[in-house]
Amino acid sequence: xxxxxxxxxxxxxxxxxxxxxxxxxxxxxxxxxxxxxxxxxxxxxxxxxxxxxxxxxxxxxxxxxxxxxxxxxxxxxxxxxxxxxxxxxxxxxxxxxxxxxxxxxxxxxxxxxxxxxxxxxxxxxxxxxxxxxxxxxxxxxxxxxxxxxxxxxxxxxxxxxxxxxxxxxxxxxxxxxxxxxxxx
Amino acid sequence: xxxxxxxxxxxxxxxxxxxxxxxxxxxxxxxxxxxxxxxxxxxxxxxxxxxxxxxxxxxxxxxxxxxxxxxxxxxxxxxxxxxxxxxxxxxxxxxxxxxxxxxxxxxxxxxxxxxxxxxxxxxxxxxxxxxxxxxxxxxxxxxxxxxxxxxxxxxxxxxxxxxxxxxxxxxxxxxxxxxxxxxxxxxxxxxxxxxxxxxx
Numbered sequence: 001x002x003x004x005x006x007x008x009x010x011x012x013x014x015x016x017x018x019x020x021x022x023x024x025x026x027x028x029x030x031x032x033x034x035x036x037x038x039x040x041x042x043x044x045x046x047x048x049x050x051x052x053x054x055x056x057x058x059x060x061x062x063x064x065x066x067x068x069x070x071x072x073x074x075x076x077x078x079x080x081x082x083x084x085x086x087x088x089x090x091x092x093x094x095x096x097x098x099x100x101x102x103x104x105x106x107x108x109x110x111x112x113x114x115x116x117x118x119x120x121x122x123x124x125x126x127x128x129x130x131x132x133x134x135x136x137x138x139x140x141x142x143x144x145x146x147x148x149x150x151x152x153x154x155x156x157x158x159x160x161x162x163x164x165x166x167x168x169x170x171x172x173x174x175x176x177x178x179x180x181x182x183x184x
Numbered sequence: 185x186x187x188x189x190x191x192x193x194x195x196x197x198x199x200x201x202x203x204x205x206x207x208x209x210x211x212x213x214x215x216x217x218x219x220x221x222x223x224x225x226x227x228x229x230x231x232x233x234x235x236x237x238x239x240x241x242x243x244x245x246x247x248x249x250x251x252x253x254x255x256x257x258x259x260x261x262x263x264x265x266x267x268x269x270x271x272x273x274x275x276x277x278x279x280x281x282x283x284x285x286x287x288x289x290x291x292x293x294x295x296x297x298x299x300x301x302x303x304x305x306x307x308x309x310x311x312x313x314x315x316x317x318x319x320x321x322x323x324x325x326x327x328x329x330x331x332x333x334x335x336x337x338x339x340x341x342x343x344x345x346x347x348x349x350x351x352x353x354x355x356x357x358x359x360x361x362x363x364x365x366x367x368x369x370x371x372x373x374x375x376x377x378x379x380x381x382x383x384x
Contacts, residue, residue: 007367015331018332021186024238025221025235028213
């Protein structure tokens with residue numbers, strides 16, 4: 001794109017010959033009016049902007065608060081059940097553990113945490129407890145023999161479930177006994 | 185008529201305008217507005233946008249008046265504000281999309297674009313203002329800043345955030361288009377030669 005230097009200077013001269021001033025679009029009074037209008041518009045935008053920002057922040061806080069409240073008040077059975085079982089707090093935990101063996105383990109752990117003899121021995125209760133403990137011991141023998149002989153899993157599960165029911169009964173009797181002891 | 189860059193404002197008037205004297209401010213406005221608007225109109229073809237940018241420029245002038253140190257003529261300082269406002273507008277994403285479309289037109293070499301009216305025959309007077317307004321925005325700004333306002337290619341490239349080559353190529357493009365306006369006989373000669381070719 002070659003342009004003759006003389007042509008270039010000619011073009012530049014024509015451009016420089018254009019008027020350097022032109023009638024301003026409006027006078028001083030109009031300029032001040034427009035300036036005030038812009039200032040008002042920008043302050044309105046600023047106020048509205050702050051308002052919307054505050055509203056948005058409040059909404060976010062409200063949503064987070066609701067989410068936190070839902071999370072905190074939502075019952076979490078397995079968590080509470082586990083913490084109670086491990087702490088030995090005295091609460092009877094029967095049911096939440098998924099498997100039969102897990103349930104039995106939890107119950108036996110609680111039983112083990114109890115003293116061997118209550119403060120007050122009731123003859124009727126002692127007899128019930130002794131009978132349950134004997135029955136549980138018999139089922140333990142059956143289970144050992146069945147596992148050694150390679151019995152079918154369904155049979156083993158049936159024996160384990162029966163043992164778990166007996167352990168739960170024992171837990172309930174022992175728990176009642178501790179409540180009575182505690183009330184004295 | 186005084187170029188914007190040559191306008192001087194008395195120190196006393198500036199001091200009173202800074203202090204909030206409305207009469208002094210009105211005097212400063214009256215002294216600078218015609219030249220400022222003329223410059224903006226040369227750079228921005230759209231009148232409505234030019235008026236907006238003029239308002240921006242004058243408001244910024246009054247806001248930044250306390251910062252003027254008098255190291256250069258007042259008009260030169262105001263010119264810098266006006267040029268910055270115009271270039272900020274031209275560099276805005278919205279306007280950049282428009283410029284991209286126009287530069288594509290340039291790349292295709294279509295000098296029969298919608299912004300360029302058919303060159304007048306030799307006998308008529310050429311309207312330099314219309315010729316300038318017909319240029320693509322970037323080329324118009326570059327040619328005006330270089331040929332009339334005296335900026336260097338380096339300064340112009342800096343305004344656009346581009347290289348010196350960019351400024352030079354835009355200037356060359358502007359000159360080419362303006363030459364078609366100022367010397368339309370070249371166009372006629374081309375037509376004549378085709379016709380003569382056609383005849384022979």
